[in-house]
Amino acid sequence: MRPGGALFALLASLLLLLLLRLLWCWTDAPARSRFLVEESREATHSSPAAPRKLRSSATLPPRTGNSTYLNEKSLHLMERCQNLQAGLETLSNRTGKNTQRLLCAQHYNRHRDNCSQPGRYSEDEYLQIITNIQSCPWKRQVEEYENFRAKLASCCDAVQNFIVSQNNTPIGTNMTYEVESKSKIQIKENIFDMLPVFQPFVGYSFNQCAVVGNGGILNQSLCGAEIDKADFVFRCNLPPTTGNVTNDVGTKTNLVTLNPSIIKLRYGNLKEKKAIFLEDVAAYGDAFVLLPAFSFRANTAASFKVYYTLKESKARQKVLFFHPKYLKNLALFWRTKGVTEYRLSSGLMITSVAVELCENVKLYGFWPFSRTGENMPVSHHYYDNKLPKRGFHEMPKEYSQILQLHVKGILKLQFSKCETA
Known part of the structure; x- marks a missing residue:
C-alpha cells in the first residue's frame, strides 16, 4: 500500500471513532444529567468535603418517587x-x-x-x-362508638330496661305485648316470682364481647379460641358448642337466646324430649337463657315452661325474659335507619344490647350469603347442611346496618377465618 493510502485509512478510522464517541455522548447525556442533578441535590445537604460518586441507574436508591407512590x-x-x-x-x-x-x-x-x-x-x-x-383497614373509632351508644341508650337503655325484673315491673302491672300490642298480661305474684329482683347487668362493664351468630361461615373458621377469650359471649337460639364444632365456635357462653318455637319443633314442648333439652342446655354452664316471653301470647306458656323445667331440675342456668317495651323501642330505633322488617332478628337484638353493655364488640357467624367471597358454598347454619335458596335478590337491611357499624369502627365483623396463635 502506498504511504498516502495508509494515511488516508488511518484518518478514516479516527474519524469513525470520533463519530461513535459523539453519538454515545449524545444518547447518554440525558441519563447522566439526571444523575448529576441528583448528585447536586445531595451536595446541598452534605458537608463540602463529603465524597460524591456518579452512580449507575442500577445502584441508585429509590427516592421521592416511591414515597410519593405510597402516599x-x-x-x-x-x-x-x-x-x-x-x-x-x-x-x-x-x-x-x-x-x-x-x-x-x-x-x-x-x-x-x-x-x-x-x-x-x-x-x-x-x-x-x-x-x-x-x-379497608379496620380501626375502632371511639367517637363514632360513643355517639351510637348514646343514641341507643337514649331510646332504649339496655342496662336498665332490656330484661323484665321486679324493680321495673311491679306486681299488678298490665304489661303490653311487644307485637300483639292490643293484648296485655297482668303480672301476678306467680309471674313476679320468676323475675330477677334487679337488672342483672347494672354496674357491669365488659371490655371484650363476642356475639356469635349461627352462619355456616363459621365452619373451618378456627375462631373458637378467640371467641372463648372474650369477657362475655352472646349466642343465639341454643346452638351446639360441643363436639367437632368447638374449634370453630368455642364453648364459652354467658347468655344464649331461645326462641319458644324451638321448644315445640326441636323438643316436643318439653314432654318426651325434656331430657334431651336439659342435656343440651347443660353445655352452657351457668349462662343466662333469654326468651321473648312477652312478644306474642303464644310465646308466654312455652317460656314459662322453660323456666319451671330448669328450676325443677336444679339446672345452673337462669331464665330471663326480654322486656317487650325495650324490644318495641329498639324496633323503632332501627326503623329510623331503614330496618322495616316485621320483627328484628335475635342477632340484631343481641348486637344492640352488646353495644350498650360492652366497650368492644366483635361479631362472628353473621353471613346472609350462600357462598364465600372465594365462591365456596356456605350452609345456612354451621351445624346443618341445609343450603339457602340461590338467587339472592335483596341484601337484608339488618346486615347492611351491621356492615355500616363495622365500616364506621363501632364494632367489628369477622368475615373469614380467625388468626390462630
Whole structure:
C-alpha cells in the first residue's frame, strides 16, 4: 500500500471513532444529567468535603418517587374506604331502581352496563362489597362508638330496661305485648316470682364481647379460641358448642337466646324430649337463657315452661325474659335507619344490647350469603347442611346496618377465618 493510502485509512478510522464517541455522548447525556442533578441535590445537604460518586441507574436508591407512590396509594385507599361508607349509607337509606346503579357506578368502579337490573341485587355484587370492605383497614373509632351508644341508650337503655325484673315491673302491672300490642298480661305474684329482683347487668362493664351468630361461615373458621377469650359471649337460639364444632365456635357462653318455637319443633314442648333439652342446655354452664316471653301470647306458656323445667331440675342456668317495651323501642330505633322488617332478628337484638353493655364488640357467624367471597358454598347454619335458596335478590337491611357499624369502627365483623396463635 502506498504511504498516502495508509494515511488516508488511518484518518478514516479516527474519524469513525470520533463519530461513535459523539453519538454515545449524545444518547447518554440525558441519563447522566439526571444523575448529576441528583448528585447536586445531595451536595446541598452534605458537608463540602463529603465524597460524591456518579452512580449507575442500577445502584441508585429509590427516592421521592416511591414515597410519593405510597402516599398516593394510601390516599386512594382512604378515599375508596370513605366512598365505601357513603355507598353503604346510600344502600341502607334508599330503595328503588336508582340505588343499585348509584352503588355500582359511583362507589365500586363498576360500569352502569355491568350492574344488575334496577331494584334487584345480585349476590356477586354484594360479595364484591364485602371484598372492598375487607381491603379497608379496620380501626375502632371511639367517637363514632360513643355517639351510637348514646343514641341507643337514649331510646332504649339496655342496662336498665332490656330484661323484665321486679324493680321495673311491679306486681299488678298490665304489661303490653311487644307485637300483639292490643293484648296485655297482668303480672301476678306467680309471674313476679320468676323475675330477677334487679337488672342483672347494672354496674357491669365488659371490655371484650363476642356475639356469635349461627352462619355456616363459621365452619373451618378456627375462631373458637378467640371467641372463648372474650369477657362475655352472646349466642343465639341454643346452638351446639360441643363436639367437632368447638374449634370453630368455642364453648364459652354467658347468655344464649331461645326462641319458644324451638321448644315445640326441636323438643316436643318439653314432654318426651325434656331430657334431651336439659342435656343440651347443660353445655352452657351457668349462662343466662333469654326468651321473648312477652312478644306474642303464644310465646308466654312455652317460656314459662322453660323456666319451671330448669328450676325443677336444679339446672345452673337462669331464665330471663326480654322486656317487650325495650324490644318495641329498639324496633323503632332501627326503623329510623331503614330496618322495616316485621320483627328484628335475635342477632340484631343481641348486637344492640352488646353495644350498650360492652366497650368492644366483635361479631362472628353473621353471613346472609350462600357462598364465600372465594365462591365456596356456605350452609345456612354451621351445624346443618341445609343450603339457602340461590338467587339472592335483596341484601337484608339488618346486615347492611351491621356492615355500616363495622365500616364506621363501632364494632367489628369477622368475615373469614380467625388468626390462630
